[in-house]
Amino acid sequence: xxxxxxxxxxxPTKPPAPHAADSHDLIRVRGARxxxxxxxxxxxxxxxxxxxxxxxxSGKSSLxxxxxxxxxxxxxxxxxxxxxxxxxxxxxxxxxDVLEGLTTAIIVDQQxxxxxxxxxxxxxxxxxxxxxxxxxRVGQPHIGSPNAFSFNVPSVRASGAITVERGxxxxxxATFTRTGGMCPRCEGRGSVTDFDLxxxxxxxxxxxxxxxxxxxxxxDGWYGRIFSGCGFFDPDKPIRRxxxxxxxxxxxxxxxxxxxxxxxxxxxxxxxxxxxxxLAKDVDALQPHVRAFVERAVTFTACPDCDGTRLSEAARxxxxxxxxxxxxxxxxxxxxxxxxxxxxxxxxxxxxxRYPTVAPLLKALGDTxxxxxxxxxxxxxxxxxxxxxxxxxxxxTKMIRHLGSSLTDTTYVFDEPTIGLHPHDIQRMxxxxxxxxxxxxxxxxxxxxxxxxxxxxxxxxxxxxxxxxGGTVCFEGTVEGLRSGGTVxxxxxxxxxxxxxxxxxxxxxxxxxxxxxxxxxxxxxxIPLGVLVAVTGVAxSGKSSLxHGSLVDGPxxxxxxxxxxxxxxxxxxRRSNPATYTGLLDPVRKAFAKANGVKPGLFxxxxxxxxxxxxxxxxxxxxxxxxxxxxxxxxxxxxxRFQASVLDHHLGGRDISEVLAMSxxxxxxxxASGEARVPAAHRVLxxxxxxxxxxxxxxxxxxxxxxxxxxxxxxxxxxxGKGGVYVLDEPTTGLHLADVEQLLGLLDRLVDSGKSVVxxxxxxxxxxxxxxxIxxxxxxxHDGGKIVFEGTPADLIAARxxxxxxxxxxxxxx
Numbered sequence: 001x002x003x004x005x006x007x008x009x010x011x012p013t014k015p016p017a018p019h020a021a022d023s024h025d026l027i028r029v030r031g032a033r034x035x036x037x038x039x040x041x042x043x044x045x046x047x048x049x050x051x052x053x054x055x056x057x058s059g060k061s062s063l064x065x066x067x068x069x070x071x072x073x074x075x076x077x078x079x080x081x082x083x084x085x086x087x088x089x090x091x092x093x094x095x096x097d098v099l100e101g102l103t104t105a106i107i108v109d110q111q112x113x114x115x116x117x118x119x120x121x122x123x124x125x126x127x128x129x130x131x132x133x134x135x136x137r138v139g140q141p142h143i144g145s146p147n148a149f150s151f152n153v154p155s156v157r158a159s160g161a162i163t164v165e166r167g168x169x170x171x172x173x174a175t176f177t178r179t180g181g182m183c184p185r186c187e188g189r190g191s192v193t194d195f196d197l198x199x200x201x202x203x204x205x206x207x208x209x210x211x212x213x214x215x216x217x218x219x220d221g222w223y224g225r226i227f228s229g230c231g232f233f234d235p236d237k238p239i240r241r242x243x244x245x246x247x248x249x250x251x252x253x254x255x256x257x258x259x260x261x262x263x264x265x266x267x268x269x270x271x272x273x274x275x276x277x278x279l280a281k282d283v284d285a286l287q288p289h290v291r292a293f294v295e296r297a298v299t300f301t302a303c304p305d306c307d308g309t310r311l312s313e314a315a316r317x318x319x320x321x322x323x324x325x326x327x328x329x330x331x332x333x334x335x336x337x338x339x340x341x342x343x344x345x346x347x348x349x350x351x352x353x354r355y356p357t358v359a360p361l362l363k364a365l366g367d368t369x370x371x372x373x374x375x376x377x378x379x380x381x382x383x384x385x386x387x388x389x390x391x392x393x394x395x396x397t398k399m400i401r402h403l404g405s406s407l408t409d410t411t412y413v414f415d416e417p418t419i420g421l422h423p424h425d426i427q428r429m430x431x432x433x434x435x436x437x438x439x440x441x442x443x444x445x446x447x448x449x450x451x452x453x454x455x456x457x458x459x460x461x462x463x464x465x466x467x468x469x470g471g472t473v474c475f476e477g478t479v480e481g482l483r484s485g486g487t488v489x490x491x492x493x494x495x496x497x498x499x500x501x502x503x504x505x506x507x508x509x510x511x512x513x514x515x516x517x518x519x520x521x522x523x524x525x526x527i528p529l530g531v532l533v534a535v536t537g538v539a540x541s542g543k544s545s546l547x548h549g550s551l552v553d554g555p556x557x558x559x560x561x562x563x564x565x566x567x568x569x570x571x572x573x574r575r576s577n578p579a580t581y582t583g584l585l586d587p588v589r590k591a592f593a594k595a596n597g598v599k600p601g602l603f604x605x606x607x608x609x610x611x612x613x614x615x616x617x618x619x620x621x622x623x624x625x626x627x628x629x630x631x632x633x634x635x636x637x638x639x640x641r642f643q644a645s646v647l648d649h650h651l652g653g654r655d656i657s658e659v660l661a662m663s664x665x666x667x668x669x670x671x672a673s674g675e676a677r678v679p680a681a682h683r684v685l686x687x688x689x690x691x692x693x694x695x696x697x698x699x700x701x702x703x704x705x706x707x708x709x710x711x712x713x714x715x716x717x718x719x720x721g722k723g724g725v726y727v728l729d730e731p732t733t734g735l736h737l738a739d740v741e742q743l744l745g746l747l748d749r750l751v752d753s754g755k756s757v758v759x760x761x762x763x764x765x766x767x768x769x770x771x772x773x774i775x776x777x778x779x780x781x782h783d784g785g786k787i788v789f790e791g792t793p794a795d796l797i798a799a800r801x802x803x804x805x806x807x808x809x810x811x812x813x814x
Contacts, residue, residue, distance in 0.1 A: 024101050027068065027411075027442070031097030035062040035704075036471040042460060044068075046101065047409070049433060049443045051456035053482075053489045054474070055736040056709065057466030057695045060446045061415070065107065067094045068444070069413045072105035092631070103442060105411045108398050110391040110419060117189050117280065118152050121389070122329055122382030125400050130365040131382070132181075135325045137358050139318035144179040149318070149325050151188035151310035153180030181315035181325075186303035190310040193279060195271055197251075199297035203240040211239050214274065214297075215290050229260030230267045274298075309383070326383075332781045334378035337369035364404075371403045375432060376425040379519070379540030379781025390544070391733075392420025396429075403432065408440035418449045419733055422538040422762050423807040426451045448736055450493050454479055461489045467663055467695030492737035497744070497765035499812055503792050504531045504751065504771045510551065510560060510725070517549035518542065519785040525774060527551065529560075529725070529756040532747055534770035536761065536804045537788075540780030543760050544729070551758065552727055560756075563723030565715045565731075570702050575606055575617065579660060579698040582688065582717045587680035588671075592656060595675070596649040603656045609646040611637035641699075652676025660699030664688045667698055687716040690746050692739045709734060725756040732763040744769045764811035767804070768793055775804045 025046050032040040037059050044050050052060045074091040113124055122128030132146035139149075147153045159175040182188040205211035207227050210219055217223045228235040232249040233242060242250065253269040278286065278294055286294060302308035309316065309326035316324045320343070328336055344353040344362035353359055372378055375396045380389075389397060395417060402412065417433070418426050430452055437443045437457075447453060459482045461475040474487040482490045507530030515523040520542045527533055535543045552564045570581065579585040589600040602609040610616030613636030621631050633639040640647065640657035647655040652675045662670065668685040671678045688696070691712040696705075705713065711731060718726070731747075732740055740763065747769075750757050759766060767773060773796050775789035788802045789795075796802070797809045 026101050027103075028098065028100040029063070029067065029096065030099075032063060032067045033095040034066045035059065036467055037062050037067070037095075038471040040462075040471070040473055042473055042476060044442070044444070044460070045458055046103070046442045047437065047440055048457040049437045049445065049455065050458040050460060051453050052444065052446045052460050052462065053448065053453060053736075054462035054470065055466050055488060055738060056692065056734055058462040058464075058470035058736075059472075060462050062471075063460075063462065064413055064444050064446055065109070065415070067096050068099070068102070069105040069107050069411070070094050071096070071099050072102045072411065073107075075102065076104060103409055103411045104407075105413055106402060107413045108395055108402070108417070109413075109415045110395050113386040113389055113394045113397065116387070117385070119386040120329075120382060121380050121384045121386055121397060123152070124386045125368065125397060127365065127368050127382055128329070130361060130368070131325060131328060134358055134361060134365065135318055135320065138355050139320055139325070141318055143314045143318045147181065148179040149181045149311070149315050151182050151190075151315075153178075154182040154184070154187070155180045155312070179314070181311050183303060183306035183310055183312050185305040186310065188310045190303060190306070190308045191300045192303045193275070194299040194301065195274075196297050196299070199293070200251075200270060200274075201239055204238055206238050207233075207235040212270075214270070215293050217270075225260055226258070226265055226267055230258050232267070329383040330381055332378065333369055333372045333380050333382065334781065336382070337366060337373060337378075340366045340369060367404055368400065371400050374428060375399060375403070376421060376428055376539055376780075379779075379784070390420050392418075393539070395419070399432070402436070409442075411442040411444060412436055414443070414445045414447075416447055416449075416734065417445065418447065418452055420539055420730065420762070422536075422803065423451070423764065423811075424538055424803045430455050448734070450737065453482075453489075453493065461485070461487050463488055465695065467697065469695065488738050489736070495737050495741075495765075496812060497740075497768040499768050499793055499797070500771075506531050506772070512546070512550045512554065515546055515550040518545040519781055520545050520549075521785040523550075523785070523787055525787055525790065527758060527774070528772050530751070530754070531756065531771035532751050532769070533756075533758045533772045533774065534761050534767050535758060535774050535776070536767055537776035537784065538780050538803060541776040541778075541784035542786075543776055545785075546774075546776065547727055547729075547758060547760055551725075561722060561724035562727060563718050563725065564727045564729075565711060565718055566729040570705070570710050570713070574701040574703050576702045577660070577699045578664070578688065578693070578696050578702070578713060581702060581713060582684050584681055584684040584698070587678050588656075588659065591676070591678045591681070592649060592651050595651045598649060602646050602649070603642075605641040609642050609656075611641055611643055613637060614641070616641050660697075662698055663694065664696050664698065665694035668694070683720065684716070687719045688713075690719075690742075690749070691716045692735065692742050692746075719750070723755070725758065726750060728757065728759045728761075730761055730763075731759065732761065732766060740765050764808055767796075767808050768812055773804075775802050777802055777804075 027044040027046060030041045040063060052064055054060050070091060071094050074093060077085060077088050077091060080088070113119065120128070122131070132149040135149050136144065136146045156176070156178040159173070161171050162174045164170050164172060186192050200214055201211045202213060203211070208219060232253065233246040249269065251269050251271050253267065255266050255268045258265055258267045278290060279298070283291055283294055306312070311326050316326050318324065323339065328339070331339065340362055343355055344359045344366065346353045355362065372380065377393065377396055395415070414433070417429055421429060426449065433443055433445065434455060445452065453459065456479055459475065459477060459479055460473060461482060462472065463470050463474045464487065475482055475485045475490065483493055484490065506528030509526040509528050512523065512525050512527065523546060535547055537543050552562055589603040592603045593600040599608065601607045605616035611634060614620050614634035618634060618637065618639045618641040619631040620634050637643070642657055647657060649655065652670060654670070654676070659667065664685055668682065668689055670676055671681045671685060688694070693709065693712055693716065696709070711733065715728065715731065731743060735743060744765065747757055747759070761767065770793055773789065773791065773793055774787060775796065777784050777786065777788045789799065789805065793808065796805045797812065800806055800809055
């Protein structure tokens with residue numbers, strides 16, 4: 001062999017140059033300024049799990065949801081035709097200089113699922129659709145297509161003449177039938193309604209005298225014109241003197257075309273109209289005054305024809321192995337998964353399962369149901385109304401459809417996926433996030449729980465404070481780097497609350513006897529008063545059923561003055577803000593009016609003082625059809641919302657728009673002393689600071705608040721009330737580790753002032769700080785519903801007899 005050949009053989013071979021397509025492995029953000037972000041520039045690795053941390057209000061959601069995810073969705077929407085875009089939500093371009101390397105974003109947030117009365121867990125996840133096909137193929141007796149098993153499809157029969165135009169026109173008689181699964185009596189809702197007529201009208205008055213007591217049915221409006229001009233009854237005659245026909249027309253008449261003042265209108269009886277306008281939605285989604293009316297005037301009872309299953313008799317008669325589709329949907333999902341598996345898995349020694357024609361479908365359905373169990377929702381049933389799911393349950397239900405997806409190289413965006421999860425379940429959630437990443441996806445998670453921060457490949461910490469004190473990137477790197485980085489998150493990452501040396505003694509007890517709502521098994525328990533009580537247990541163990549069903553809605557609620565503070569959305573438009581919601585603006589307007597000798601109404605952007613150019617909104621909205629609508633700052637008031645003449649009036653050297661632009665902390669100082677001293681306003685601001693909302697702007701629209709911020713705003717508002725027992729539903733939701741300590745101090749102050757506080761909570765810091773723990777379990781669904789422990793946190797740790805006890809012992813290092 002020649003020396004040249006030997007040298008060539010020994011020369012190192014150059015690695016092939018990387019392909020250009022493999023160089024796009026970062027999402028680059030330059031100059032992000034959405035909300036409180038201050039020219040943020042970062043690089044996020046693709047196909048990795050990145051966790052965004054920081055105190056509440058530091059800008060995490062602004063960066064992840066309002067910038068990265070919003071721009072990804074906007075770019076995807078622009079790929080559709082103008083016609084299709086007209087049916088899609090319009091998205092404005094976020095305030096950012098450069099966004100590179102974006103991939104398709106799938107947002108899995110905590111928005112409550114649709115509150116339509118017809119929506120269930122099964123219909124929301126497509127599990128029902130697969131189950132209907134299975135029953136239509138192998139159910140006995142065979143009754144029809146999958147529609148025959150759908151409670152949203154009514155049966156239809158029609159016959160008549162049709163004209164067939166083939167060569168010469170020919171008229172033939174034809175019949176048409178469609179078999180649906182809807183129960184005809186309750187129309188697929190599962191419950192029938194009975195109306196208390198005394199709550200609809202005062203029969204001693206005539207319609208023109210204002211007999212109707214239904215919200216929105218005023219004699220002065222359109223309804224008054226319709227009732228007085230329809231001619232079906234005399235609007236000046238007291239209702240108690242109506243004939244049978246007149247009363248039937250008032251209450252039950254079918255939609256009928258009428259003419260009033262030369263205008264074509266439709267008259268309809270009160271009861272069908274109330275059904276359409278008020279009862280088509282979930283009751284909890286109605287405005288408070290409408291909900292109060294419905295609860296007063298309408299009684300909901302399980303439909304006697306279908307026994308609450310929503311399905312027709314034919315749909316319930318078709319069975320597989322003695323199980324109808326109604327029985328299957330009522331099963332706990334973990335049990336249903338086992339039953340489905342038994343239908344397609346072959347018996348030992350058999351070549352194939354009993355139903356080979358639908359085996360692939362059964363396998364797919366089984367995998368979907370197994371995903372429910374894996375994600376910690378095995379205790380639900382497919383017939384559970386989706387409007388009754390909590391924010392955390394709704395988010396995990398939305399995850400189901402993504403777990404089996406074949407998509408890769410997508411960006412999944414999660415908003416605190418551990419909400420509502422017991423420490424025992426958080427490990428399973430972490431495994432799911434890692435599984436999504438390992439399929440080649442980019443996973444972005446906004447999170448406060450240290451257990452989830454610990455599994456991150458990359459951490460972005462925003463801060464250092466909240467609101468105007470935040471909006472910058474304090475740290476980027478690994479979890480170990482975060483621990484030693486000196487940021488607020490890094491310093492508090494390993495915080496552990498210690499057990500209290502002494503616990504308070506109860507001043508009494510609320511007795512709950514025979515509680516059996518949902519999965520509770522005839523529970524008897526005494527809830528101590530005058531102390532901090534934590535109700536714990538795995539998700540689905542029966543905590544909410546016990547507290548809401550027996551305490552909040554129980555007979556003791558009015559007697560003890562029970563005040564419930566949950567995370568449900570605050571009703572209000574973008575004109576509503578913390579100042580209007582808490583009642584803070586009333587004393588402030590009066591103080592402005594008194595100092596300037598004018599009317600208080602001038603200092604309301606929704607009343608006399610509103611800028612005429614934007615009607616007090618501060619911005620002018622322009623609808624651009626299929627393109628994103630544009631909100632431009634009003635040129636007349638420059639976004640201040642008030643007329644120029646109103647801004648000439650000052651209090652303590654500030655006008656009303658400057659006061660609304662203050663944060664709670666700034667306003668607390670401003671209204672504390674001097675010319676601007678307003679004690680009533682200062683008391684409200686003190687409470688807002690106590691619940692950790694010092695960074696909120698007084699004029700910030702309520703629609704921009706997170707679930708945790710909404711709950712703390714409600715808590716601050718209710719703290720000034722006369723309630724004796726406060727019931728809080730996971731108040732640590734959305735709270736940074738550093739803020740949990742402040743919340744515990746607030747709960748202590750509430751108890752020390754003579755109140756009783758009951759907290760449904762999974763956070764170990766709150767458990768350790770409680771005076772008394774009521775632990776439900778031992779499992780979820782039908783494996784739960786029992787009291788497995790009652791006593792002090794120290795006793796729970798010493799016993800270690802429950803999952804909660806084990807995790808709390810590990811948390812405090814016992």
